Amino acid sequence: MPLPIHILARGILLSDDNILLCRNPKTGRIYLPGGHVEPGESAGDALLRELHEELSLTQATLGAYLGLIEYRFPNHQATCHDHEYNLLFAVHKHGLTHTLTPNSNEPLSVTFLWHPLDPPCPSLQPACLQDLLHTWIHPSPQNFHSSIKG
Numbered sequence: 001m002p003l004p005i006h007i008l009a010r011g012i013l014l015s016d017d018n019i020l021l022c023r024n025p026k027t028g029r030i031y032l033p034g035g036h037v038e039p040g041e042s043a044g045d046a047l048l049r050e051l052h053e054e055l056s057l058t059q060a061t062l063g064a065y066l067g068l069i070e071y072r073f074p075n076h077q078a079t080c081h082d083h084e085y086n087l088l089f090a091v092h093k094h095g096l097t098h099t100l101t102p103n104s105n106e107p108l109s110v111t112f113l114w115h116p117l118d119p120p121c122p123s124l125q126p127a128c129l130q131d132l133l134h135t136w137i138h139p140s141p142q143n144f145h146s147s148i149k150g
Contacts, residue, residue, distance in 0.1 A: 006084040009047035010034035011091035012066065012136070018098035018114040019133065021121060022054075025111055030123045032088070033112070043087040051091065054110055055102045063090030066136045071126040086126070088136075 010032035013020040023030050035050035037043050044062045051057040066088040073082040096102075098114040115121045117137065120130040 003082045007037045007043075008034055008084055008086050009037055009043040009050065010086045010088050011047050011051060012088060012133070013091045013093060013096060014117075014137070015096055015098035015114065017117050019117055019121075020096070020098075020102070021113050021115050021124065022110045023113055025108065028123075029125055030113075030121060031125050032086075032129070033091075034086075037087075044089060047089055047091065054105055055112060056105060057093060057096075057102070060091050060093040063092050065089055067132070069126055069128060069132070090136075 011034050012032060020033055021030050022033050033051060033054065034047050035054070037046040041049070044065075048060060048062060051060055069086045069088065071084050071086060101114060102112045104111050115124075117133065120133060122130070124130055
């Protein structure tokens with residue numbers, strides 16, 4: 001029996017040329033901050049709620065909707081689901097800086113780290129984000145066209 005499909009809202013938070021990432025201490029998996037969209041909740045509201053729950057981030061502002069990434073875990077590597085839709089948004093937070101790593105409110109489930117945008121984090125999941133981040137952060141007609149083709 002297939003596992004359920006999960007819907008998640010993820011945020012791209014930048015400081016200079018660094019991006020805030022999450023790491024699951026149990027699995028080592030690295031991904032963008034955010035989490036599950038609850039029934040009756042918009043993706044944007046879910047993202048702001050998750051950022052508040054996981055790192056006490058208040059007064060963050062939701063920026064542009066950047067896109068949707070469908071991801072299937074290879075070889076059923078996940079335990080609760082193996083198929084997810086990630087809705088991605090830019091997020092702005094005054095005072096958030098890569099010189100200070102945010103503390104996690106849920107350190108057994110998630111820790112945070114800053115990573116330079118260039119080169120992209122080789123462990124970032126889903127892997128297609130490594131190329132797409134550059135396209136979203138440095139938009140150009142050529143980047144948009146190449147992201148559609150591949």
